[in-house]
Amino acid sequence: MSWSSAWLDRQRNFIGLTLDFLMRKKGKHAALFLVYALIVFLLSSVLFFTHAVKKEASLILAGAPEIILQRLVAGRHDLMPEEAIAKVSSITGVASVTGRLWGYYYDTVFRANYTLMVPQDFQYGEGKVVIGQGVSRSSIVSEGGMMPLKAHDGTIVTLTVQEILPSDSELISSDLILVSEKDFRHIFGIQKGLMTDLAVSVRNPKEIATVAAKIKKMIPDSRPITRSEILRTYDAIFNWRGGIMLLILSGCVIAFMIFSWDKASGLSADEKKEIGILKATGWETSDVILLKFWEGMVISLGSFLVGVVLAYLHVFFTSSVLFSPVLKGWSVLYPEFRLVPFIDAYQMVAIFCLTVLPYTAATIIPAWKTANTDPDAVMRT
Numbered sequence: 251m252s253w254s255s256a257w258l259d260r261q262r263n264f265i266g267l268t269l270d271f272l273m274r275k276k277g278k279h280a281a282l283f284l285v286y287a288l289i290v291f292l293l294s295s296v297l298f299f300t301h302a303v304k305k306e307a308s309l310i311l312a313g314a315p316e317i318i319l320q321r322l323v324a325g326r327h328d329l330m331p332e333e334a335i336a337k338v339s340s341i342t343g344v345a346s347v348t349g350r351l352w353g354y355y356y357d358t359v360f361r362a363n364y365t366l367m368v369p370q371d372f373q374y375g376e377g378k379v380v381i382g383q384g385v386s387r388s389s390i391v392s393e394g395g396m397m398p399l400k401a402h403d404g405t406i407v408t409l410t411v412q413e414i415l416p417s418d419s420e421l422i423s424s425d426l427i428l429v430s431e432k433d434f435r436h437i438f439g440i441q442k443g444l445m446t447d448l449a450v451s452v453r454n455p456k457e458i459a460t461v462a463a464k465i466k467k468m469i470p471d472s473r474p475i476t477r478s479e480i481l482r483t484y485d486a487i488f489n490w491r492g493g494i495m496l497l498i499l500s501g502c503v504i505a506f507m508i509f510s511w512d513k514a515s516g517l518s519a520d521e522k523k524e525i526g527i528l529k530a531t532g533w534e535t536s537d538v539i540l541l542k543f544w545e546g547m548v549i550s551l552g553s554f555l556v557g558v559v560l561a562y563l564h565v566f567f568t569s570s571v572l573f574s575p576v577l578k579g580w581s582v583l584y585p586e587f588r589l590v591p592f593i594d595a596y597q598m599v600a601i602f603c604l605t606v607l608p609y610t611a612a613t614i615i616p617a618w619k620t621a622n623t624d625p626d627a628v629m630r631t
Contacts, residue, residue, distance in 0.1 A: 271541075319469075546614060
């Protein structure tokens, strides 16, 4: 028999003994397993959701304008005059400049905030709208239905729903209403020649910061916002939301740490007697440590795998139903979407190191201390 086969047989025998020891107190170990798996599940769910949403946002924003130009008046976002398009277009390095019309509308009936936007190629014309899935659910309207909106002067603008945006885009379109330019200006009272902001495209991506500085110098009351700044903002938002959830779950983590510390502080009298008997029957200290290692690994690794799998199903198949009110961030129009599974090695290693290694070490250390004690002294305690 080769050395590797003998080693594998030895490990298999130890695993069999470990399972036998665990089954002797299956109630205690089953409760421990469930609590352990729950902690892994909660931590993994938060990390998976936060990372997947940030990844989704980065993919979506990859097609965003290199620079968004806003006008500031008294430190607040104000409307941009259309004449600024010609000024910005004259700057070297600018490929194109497009004026955008968008704004927020509060529906007093359904108490929901909508985002109204005028697309560049709106094909339906006046009196027609395209709405997101969240708007459809909130206002209880479907294709062909009527959607009344109150304009700035108190008049009611009745719009016909021509299309509901697909659920695949719900992450960014849940609260979206697409309207014609004329309807938009009527609802908000925005005169011709004024835009919400400008979308600036830059020829060379390496010159985005330079072009933004030139725009700021040419139009002092403007605020250029680069795509990289938007990405950093999204990262900060979801890191903050994920941090809030981890803070809420910190009680579970602290309880687990206390449990691990208590485990490391010593073994129970029955466990010490078992080790004393094993030593008295000829077991080496290394054998006892290996047995306890496998005991810790069976519980911790099993709980880790169960918790991670349940977290994966929770986040990517149920849209993180437990944490969505905190992590998604909409007050009324919660988007219903299924994230594309995205898990990297860093996440798995982080969860593994936070959960599996501490418990395994807490199992081995007291066993090593007891195994180095005289068997007679151990069994008399």
